[in-house]
Amino acid sequence: MKTLRKLLIVIVGVFVSVQVFAQNSGTNPFVGSTHDYHVDKSTLTSDLTWTVTGGTQDVDYEFVGDVNTGEDIKIKWLTASATPYTLQVSEVRKFTATEIAGGAPASGCPTIRQISVTVEANTFDVYADLVTAAHDCAFVNSPVVDNDTAGDGSNLGDNSDDDFGTTTREYLITAVDAIGDWSYTYTLTHGGENVGDLKVNGVVYDASFASGKTITGINTPTQTITVTYKTNLNRQDQDFDLVFTVTGATDSLGTSDGDATAGKTDDATYKVYAVPATTGITTD
Amino acid sequence: MKRTLLRFTGLMLLLLVSYSGFSQGHNKNVGDQHVYSVTPDAGPGTNTYTWTVTGGAENDAWKVMSGSLASASVTILWLKPGSYTVEFTQDQLHGGVTCSTTQSGTVTVANNFDATIADATSICGGTTGNTNFTFVVSKTGGNADWSFHYTTSGLGAGDEISGDVNVTGTDTYNLVIPVPNVIDGTDKTFNVELSSIKDSSNNLDTDNTNDETAAVTLYGVPATGTITW
Secondary structure: OHHHHHHHHHHHHHHHHHHHHHOOOOOOOEOOOEEEEEOOOOOOOEEEEEEEEOOOEOOOEEEHHHOOEOOEEEEEEOOOOOOOEEEEEEEEEOOOHHHHHOOOOOOOOOEEEEEEEOOEOOOOEEEEEEOOOOEEEOOOOOOOOOOOOOOOOOOOOOOOOOOOOEEEEEEEEEEEOOOOOEEEEEEEEOOOOOOEEEEEOOEEOOHHHOOOEEEEEEOOOEEEEEEEEEOOOOOOOOOEEEEEEEEEEEEOOOOEOOOOOOOOEOEEEEEEEOOOOOOOOOOO | OHHHHHHHHHHHHHHHHHOOOHHHOEEEEOOOEEEEEOOOOOOOOEEEEEEEEEOOOEOOOEEEEEEOOOOOEEEEEEOOOEEEEEEEEEEEEEOOEEEEEEEEEEEEEEOOOEEEEOOOOOEEOOOOOEEEEEEEEEEEOOOOOEEEEEEEEOOOOOOOOEEEEEEOOOOEEEEEEEEEOOOOOOOEEEEEEEEEEEEOOOOEOOOHHHOEOOOEEEEOOOOOOOOEO
C-alpha cells in the first residue's frame, strides 16, 4: 500500500514536471511569444531554409526580422493552432558547376528536419494585488511630536514642522507562467492629491515617471512594491486613491501579458483616508 | 515397274520443288529457331521419315523444339555457332523394296550474342540504409537464358559490390546495386563492369565495348542536426 502511494506520487510528479516543461516551450509556445530555433549545419557547402506549414506567414507566425535562413532563427507565434504547425528546416547542397555538369541532382540532395509546434493560449499573466486592507487610514505617528525647529518656540503649537510619519502601502506583483526573467512598466497615481515625498521602493517617484517606469530582469515569481509618502507633508492630506497599474509585461521570450488569470487585474487600488493634521497643543 | 518408277520420279520432283531454297543452305544465329519440313510422297507402302543433323551433337549444338526427327517437320533451335548439315530421308517400303529419297542443306550458325549495361543516373543518398542504383542489363541474340558476373569499381577496398546473375527467358534484367549511405555527406562515385557474359550454351559476349558503365555518383545528403529550441 505504501509502495502504491509512492508510485502515485512519482507519477503525479512526473506529470507535473512534463506540464511545466511543456509550457511556452519551442514546441508548445504561447500566443505572442518569440522562440529561438537552431540546427547545426553540415560541413557541406549548402543553404538552410526554414518554413512553417499549417499556417500563414505574418498571420499565424512571423520570422523575426524576416530572417528564415541560417542556423539560428526567431519565430514569433501569433495564432493558437487547433492542429500543430510543422516547423521545417531544409539544408540543400550548393553543387559546383562541375558537379552539375557531371549529373549532380538539381534537388541539391536536401536534408529535412522537422518538429511539430502547437501554439497554445497565452497563460502568461502579470497582475497586481493589495497586501493590506484596501481601505485604511494613512499612518500617523502617535503622538505627533510638536517640533520646535526654530528653537525659539515659534514653531510650537502649529504643525508647520511636525513630522506626522510615513504612510506605507505595499503591492504584490505576480507573474504566472513566465519563462525566464520578466519585466513590466508601472504607473502610480494618487488622484491628483499633493502627496509629499512619494517614493517607490525608496526611489522618488515624481512627474518624470508620468509615462511609467520599467522594471526589468525580475527572476522571482512575485515582487513586492513598497510605496511610501510623508503623511500630511502638505499639512493636511485629502482622501485619495493610490493606484498601481502594470502595463507592458513581457517575459524573456517576449510573451506579452495574457491577462488570463481569473479575478486578477493589472491594477490595484488603495483607498487612503487622510489623518487629521492636528497642530501641537498650545497652552496659555 | 514402270508405275513405281513414275511415282518415285514424282516424289523426287515434289521434294525438289519444296526445298529448292534450302538446298542452297542458309545462315542462322545462335538462339534462332527454324522449321524444317517436307511434303512427303503419299504413295503406297510404309513411309519412314528421318532427319539428320551433322556438325554438332543434339542438345548441345542444336535442339529439337517441336516435331520430331521422325516426322515430316521439325523445329530446330540452334545453340552453338558452326556449320551444320540438315538432311531428310524418306524411306518407302513397298513391294518388298525400300526406295529412299534424301534431301539436305547446310546451315551456318553464327554467334551474335551481345549483352549491354546501360548507365544509371546520379542520385541523392539517404541518411540510413542503402540507396539503390538500377542498371539495365540487356542482351540481343544468343539463347534465352544467359548469365553474367558484375563488380563495382570506385567504392573503395572492402566496399565493392559483386555478384553473379542468371537470367532466364528474358532479354532485360534490372541490376540493382545497393550502396550504403553515409550520413556525413560524403559522395561515392563508382561504375559497374560486367564479365563472364555468356548464354546457356556458353556462347560468349561478342562485344566487350558495352560491358562497363560510365561513372555514377551517390551524392551524400547534409548531416543537418536536429532542431533545438
